[in-house]
Amino acid sequence: MKDNYKRSTGSKGDRTKRGNKEKLSRKSIIKRVVIFTVLIGLVFLVLGSMLFAYYASTAPAFSEEKLRDPVPAQIYDRNDELVTTVYQGQKREQVDIEDVPDHVIDAVLAIEDNRFYEHGAIDFWRLGGAVVSNVFDGFGSEGGSTITQQVVKRVFLTEETTIKRKAQEAYLAYRLEQEYSKDEILEMYLNKIYYSDGIYGIKTASLYYFDKELDELNLVESAYLAGLPQLPNRYNLYVEDNRGYDRAHIVLRMMNEHERITPEQYEEAQNQDLYANLVDRSDDERASTEPEDPEYAAYINFIKNEISQHPGFENSDISELMASGIQIYTNMDADVQRNLQDLTDNREYYYNPKFQEDAFDIASTILDTQSGGLVAISGGRDYQEVVDHNQALVERNVGSTMKPFLSYGPAIEELEWRTDQTIEDEQQYSPEGYDNVSIANYDMQNHGRVPIREALSRSYNVPAIKAFETVQDEAGESVPEEFSAATGLDYSGKSDGDYNVNFNDVLGGEQSTFTPLQMAEAYSVLGNNGEYNEASAVRHVVTNDGDTVEFETESDQVIEDYTAYMLTDMLKDTFEPYGSADYIQMDGLNIAAKTGTTSYTRETREEYGIPDNAAKDAWIVGYTPEYTMSVWTGFTETEEGGETSFVGTDEHITPQWFFRDIMQTISSYNGQDFEQPESVVRLDNGELAVRGSEELEDYESQNNTSNGSDNGSDNGSDDSGGWNWYWNSDDSESNEAPEESYNEAEEETPVTGDESEAPEENATEEPVQETEPAENSGGGEEAAEEPQNGTEETQTETEENPPEEPAESEDGNDGTEEAEDDAA
Incomplete structure (x- = not known):
C-alpha cells in the first residue's frame, strides 16, 4: 500500500513542474482573453468606423446658403402647382457677433456650451458626463450636444435620436468647424435659434419681448433669452405661468457657477424684475406665423397638425421644420x-x-x-x-x-x-x-x-x-x-x-x-x-435633403x-x-x-x-x-x-x-x-x-x-x-x-x-x-x-x-x- 501511494503522488520535483505548468496555463488564458478582447474591440472599431463613414456619406449636402438664411416651406396644391411659400415668423433682425455684448454671450454659453471656445466640434468631456448621467438618471436626462452640433442639427437634420442621425451630426459638425471660426458658428446659432411666437434670432427676440437692443438688456433679461430656446413655447412669458421666470434664474445660477458673473452681480440680477420691461401684448398683437396669403392660413394650420403626427416627423419641431426648405404636396x-x-x-x-x-x-x-x-x-x-x-x-x-x-x-x-x-x-x-x-x-x-x-x-x-x-x-x-x-x-x-x-x-x-x-x-x-x-x-413631403x-x-x-x-x-x-x-x-x-x-x-x-x-x-x-x-x-x-x-x-x-x-x-x-x-x-x-x-x-x-x-x-x-x-x-x-x-x-x-x-x-x-x-x-x-x-x-x-x-x-x-x- 505504501509503494502504491508513492507511485501515485510522484516525486517533489514532479509536483513543482506540474505547478509551474498550471501557473503558465492561467497566464496564457488571461493573455489570450486580453488579446481576444482587443481583437474584438478592433473589429468593432473598424466596423463602427465603416458604419460611421457610411452614415456620413449619406448626410445631407453641406450648404452655405442654408447655414446663412432660413429656407421657407413651399406648399403645392392637388395639381402640383406652387400655391404659397410659408415664411415662418416675423422679419428677422440679423446680428453680427461683434455687436453682441459680453453678458449676453456669457448667458448663452453658460447654459448651452460653457467650453465652446475650448473644445472641437464635439466636447468629449461633456459627452462622457452626459453618458454617465443617462446611465444613472435615465436616457435623455442630459444632452451632450455642442453649439456647433445644434447648428448643423437645426440646419440639416431632424430631431430623431438614431445612431445614423448622431453620426451625421458629428460629421457635419466637424466639417463646420473646419470651414468656419468659432465666432462665425456662434453668430449662426444666435441668428437661427427659435424664440417662440414665430420669432427667430436673438436680436429679433430682444426687440419683441423687451423692445430693447441687445446692449440694453440687463442680466435677468439676457438670462431669459439665453434659456428660452430649450423649450420656447413652454418658457414664453406671455404664457400664464412662471416657467420662463424660473428658467431665467437657472441660467443666472449657471452663470455664477461658471464664474461668468461675480457673486455681487448674481445677487443683483436675482432682484431684477423680469417683467418690468416686458412688452404688453394681447393675443391679437402677438407675432403671427401667417403666410403672405392669409386665405391659406387654416389649411396650413391643418398641414402642420398632420405633419406633426406623422411618424417620420414625430421628433421634429414643426416651426423649425417649416423653415427648413421642405416642399409639401397637398x-x-x-x-x-x-x-x-x-x-x-x-x-x-x-x-x-x-x-x-x-x-x-x-x-x-x-x-x-x-x-x-x-x-x-x-x-x-x-x-x-x-x-x-x-x-x-x-x-x-x-x-x-x-x-x-x-x-x-x-x-x-x-x-x-x-x-x-x-x-x-x-x-x-x-x-x-x-x-x-x-x-x-x-x-x-x-x-x-x-x-x-x-x-x-x-x-x-x-x-x-x-x-x-x-x-x-x-x-x-x-x-x-x-x-x-x-x-x-x-x-x-x-x-x-x-x-x-x-x-x-x-x-x-x-x-x-x-x-x-x-x-x-x-x-x-x-x-x-x-x-x-x-x-x-x-x-407627401420632400425634405431639405x-x-x-x-x-x-x-x-x-x-x-x-x-x-x-x-x-x-x-x-x-x-x-x-x-x-x-x-x-x-x-x-x-x-x-x-x-x-x-x-x-x-x-x-x-x-x-x-x-x-x-x-x-x-x-x-x-x-x-x-x-x-x-x-x-x-x-x-x-x-x-x-x-x-x-x-x-x-x-x-x-x-x-x-x-x-x-x-x-x-x-x-x-x-x-x-x-x-x-x-x-x-x-x-x-x-x-x-x-x-x-x-x-x-x-x-x-x-x-x-x-x-x-x-x-x-x-x-x-x-x-x-x-x-x-x-x-x-x-x-x-x-x-x-x-x-x-x-x-x-x-x-x-x-x-x-x-x-x-x-x-x-x-x-x-x-x-x-x-x-x-x-x-x-x-x-x-x-x-x-x-x-x-x-x-x-x-x-x-x-x-x-x-x-x-x-x-x-x-x-x-x-x-x-x-x-x-x-x-x-
Whole structure:
C-alpha cells in the first residue's frame, strides 16, 4: 500500500513542474482573453468606423446658403402647382457677433456650451458626463450636444435620436468647424435659434419681448433669452405661468457657477424684475406665423397638425421644420380654398347686420367624397393661426345632424328597414326610462304613421327617438353608439370614457359634440358607399435633403353599402318641399344633406331675455359624389335680447345659403349620381329595400302595396327648423327643464321634466376668445307660441311664409340679401 501511494503522488520535483505548468496555463488564458478582447474591440472599431463613414456619406449636402438664411416651406396644391411659400415668423433682425455684448454671450454659453471656445466640434468631456448621467438618471436626462452640433442639427437634420442621425451630426459638425471660426458658428446659432411666437434670432427676440437692443438688456433679461430656446413655447412669458421666470434664474445660477458673473452681480440680477420691461401684448398683437396669403392660413394650420403626427416627423419641431426648405404636396384645390375663405371673410355677403359683427363666426370643411382628401378648410372669419383656434377643429353640439347616425342608419344597418318603414308619430312622447320627460316635434303636431324617409328629411323628433329605441331593444343597446363610432363620431371618450348614449344625443344634445371636420368625414362615408376615410391634407413631403416622405391613407368599409345608399337617397329629400333645407335650390346637383341647430338653456334665455325661438348654432352638412361639405355658424358671445343669436327662420337658415353658394360654385355639374349597389332593390313605389331581407319579402308578399304612409302628413308641415320642446306630461308644479338638456332648433325640442330623470348634459365647448361661458344646445328656429294645453312651458312653432330668394349682390354672389321681417 505504501509503494502504491508513492507511485501515485510522484516525486517533489514532479509536483513543482506540474505547478509551474498550471501557473503558465492561467497566464496564457488571461493573455489570450486580453488579446481576444482587443481583437474584438478592433473589429468593432473598424466596423463602427465603416458604419460611421457610411452614415456620413449619406448626410445631407453641406450648404452655405442654408447655414446663412432660413429656407421657407413651399406648399403645392392637388395639381402640383406652387400655391404659397410659408415664411415662418416675423422679419428677422440679423446680428453680427461683434455687436453682441459680453453678458449676453456669457448667458448663452453658460447654459448651452460653457467650453465652446475650448473644445472641437464635439466636447468629449461633456459627452462622457452626459453618458454617465443617462446611465444613472435615465436616457435623455442630459444632452451632450455642442453649439456647433445644434447648428448643423437645426440646419440639416431632424430631431430623431438614431445612431445614423448622431453620426451625421458629428460629421457635419466637424466639417463646420473646419470651414468656419468659432465666432462665425456662434453668430449662426444666435441668428437661427427659435424664440417662440414665430420669432427667430436673438436680436429679433430682444426687440419683441423687451423692445430693447441687445446692449440694453440687463442680466435677468439676457438670462431669459439665453434659456428660452430649450423649450420656447413652454418658457414664453406671455404664457400664464412662471416657467420662463424660473428658467431665467437657472441660467443666472449657471452663470455664477461658471464664474461668468461675480457673486455681487448674481445677487443683483436675482432682484431684477423680469417683467418690468416686458412688452404688453394681447393675443391679437402677438407675432403671427401667417403666410403672405392669409386665405391659406387654416389649411396650413391643418398641414402642420398632420405633419406633426406623422411618424417620420414625430421628433421634429414643426416651426423649425417649416423653415427648413421642405416642399409639401397637398390635396388642396387652391381655387376652392380661396373662394371658401374669401366668402367667409366678406361681411357684406351677410344680409343681417348681426352676422357682420365680430361675435358671429363661421367654419367649414370640404372633402373629396371618394378619397377623403382635404379640398379646403376655413378656420373662421379672418382666421389667424397664432391668435385663433381653428374653428373647423373645435367641437360643438351638432343638433339634428346626428339623426342619421344614431337612429335611421343603425335601423337600416341592423334591422334592414325599408325607406318606407313607418313609425307611429305622437304629439307628445316620453322616452323609455324618462316618464316625466316629453318630446314633441318642432310643429307640435302628431303626423300619424310616417315613413322614415319623411321623418328624416323633415326632421321629426318623435320618430327619430322611437327608431333609436327600437334599435336598442331589438339589436342591442350599444348598436347606435357603435354605428356612430364607425363613421368617426365616437362617444367612447366622452365624460372621461364613462358615458352612455341616450335619446338626447339623437337630437344633438348631451355629448353630441363634434367638429365640422368630423361631421364632414362622417357624411362622406354615406356618399362613399360606406367607406371611411380620415381627412388628409398632405400627400407627401420632400425634405431639405431630397427624401420623400409619403402620407398614406386607407379606406375602411365601416358600414354596409346598402345603409349608406339608402340614407343618401332619403337625405336627398332635405331639399324637396317641406324638407329642412327646402328654402335653397340645388338644381342640377345630385346632393344629400342634413341640417341642425342648437338652442339655449331655459336659464340662459331668462338671464339674457333671449327669445324662446333663438338658436346659438346652426349647421348643414351635405355631399355630392364629388364633394362633402360641413358648415357651422354660431356666436361667440351671449347678449341681451338675442342680439347674438339666430332668431326666426330666416336667420336659422344662414348656413344654408353659404352652403349653396359654395357647392354650386365648386361642383362640376357632370351629372354624376350616387351609384346604387347590388345590395339595394328599388321597389315599384320608388322606395328602397335591402336585397334578401325579410322587409323585402314582406313587401313582395303584399303584392306591391303602397308604402304605408297612412299619415296625412302631406299637410304642409314646416321643417324650416321649427322648434321642438320638451315638457312635463303631468300637471306637476315643476316644469323646469333638466339643467343641461339640448334641443335642436329646427328639429329638436327643449326638455323639461324631473331633473333627476332627464339626462344631464355638458356644455358645448366654445372658443377661447369667447367672453361668455358656453351654453347648452337645444333647438329652435321659429317664433314659438304658448300652447293651449295647460302647461306652463309648452311652446309651439308658428309657421311664417318662407323668405324669398336672397337678392343677388353687386359682386355677383347670391348672398342672403333678403328683407328681414319685423321679428328679426
